[in-house]
Amino acid sequence: IAGITQAPTSQILAAGRRMTLRCTQDMRHNAMYWYRQDLGLGLRLIHYSNTAGTTGKGEVPDGYSVSRANTDDFPLTLASAVPSQTSVYFCASSDGHGYTFGSGTRLTVV
Amino acid sequence: DQQVKQNSPSLSVQEGRISILNCDYTNSMFDYFLWYKKYPAEGPTFLISISSIKDKNEDGRFTVFLNKSAKHLSLHIVPSQPGDSAVYFCAAPGTGSARQLTFGSGTQLTVLP
Numbered sequence: 001i002a003g004i005t006q007a008p009t010s011q012i013l014a015a016g017r018r019m020t021l022r023c024t025q026d027m028r029h030n031a032m033y034w035y036r037q038d039l040g041l042g043l044r045l046i047h048y049s050n051t052a053g054t055t056g057k058g059e060v061p062d063g064y065s066v067s068r069a070n071t072d073d074f075p076l077t078l079a080s081a082v083p084s085q086t087s088v089y090f091c092a093s094s095d096g097h098g099y100t101f102g103s104g105t106r107l108t109v110v
Numbered sequence: 111d112q113q114v115k116q117n118s119p120s121l122s123v124q125e126g127r128i129s130i131l132n133c134d135y136t137n138s139m140f141d142y143f144l145w146y147k148k149y150p151a152e153g154p155t156f157l158i159s160i161s162s163i164k165d166k167n168e169d170g171r172f173t174v175f176l177n178k179s180a181k182h183l184s185l186h187i188v189p190s191q192p193g194d195s196a197v198y199f200c201a202a203p204g205t206g207s208a209r210q211l212t213f214g215s216g217t218q219l220t221v222l223p
Contacts, residue, residue: 004153031208031209031210033208033210033211035213040119040215041215042116042199042213042214042215042216043199043201043211044213045210045211045212048208048210049208050207050208056208058210090153092211094209098156099144099156099211101146101153101154101155102153103151103152103153104151104152
């Protein structure tokens with residue numbers, strides 16, 4: 001089934017640890033995005049990528065980094081996790097018309 | 111500055127009645143709007159969209175209305191069903207090259223049987 005795969009589905013992480021959230025799509029969409037969802041705040045954009053090899057900062061990029069080595073993969077890295085990064089993270093992709101979201105990664109930083 | 115706003119965090123409606131979810135925006139450059147539905151532990155799924163050149167788009171039980179002069183859109187669900195209970199997000203693609211979506215804060219709809 002075409003779509004977006006995110007891993008892990010959930011994780012408890014000690015503060016200060018490094019963590020990479022994985023995102024893979026099989027739709028050959030050029031654009032990919034990372035959002036975090038927090039209660040009362042909706043989904044906020046962390047980073048995005050127009051196409052392989054390019055990335056850009058969203059609304060809340062601090063503490064996060066991304067890479068886009070190829071079309072399919074768009075990993076999100078927390079270099080040194082802090083409790084305020086406790087959230088649900090969604091990866092999405094777009095072909096310029098529609099947007100497809102993954103099922104999310106629930107991350108708890110303790 | 112929140113460019114897309116949903117001022118009602120929750121809404122309860124009786125089964126069979128109409129649900130009306132509202133969304134306001136501030137950026138007059140937005141040319142397209144989308145509604146997403148989200149169940150717990152799942153990603154948002156696309157529901158319906160509307161281009162800024164239209165004032166109404168209908169798809170089955172779902173209709174979206176756009177009032178550009180008021181910078182306001184609304185989603186009507188008729189008749190409402192218990193399976194419609196979910197969080198509904200209004201969103202608009204930005205004008206940048208990545209067309210990244212800007213979301214409202216969401217409205218939790220509960221349809222009571």
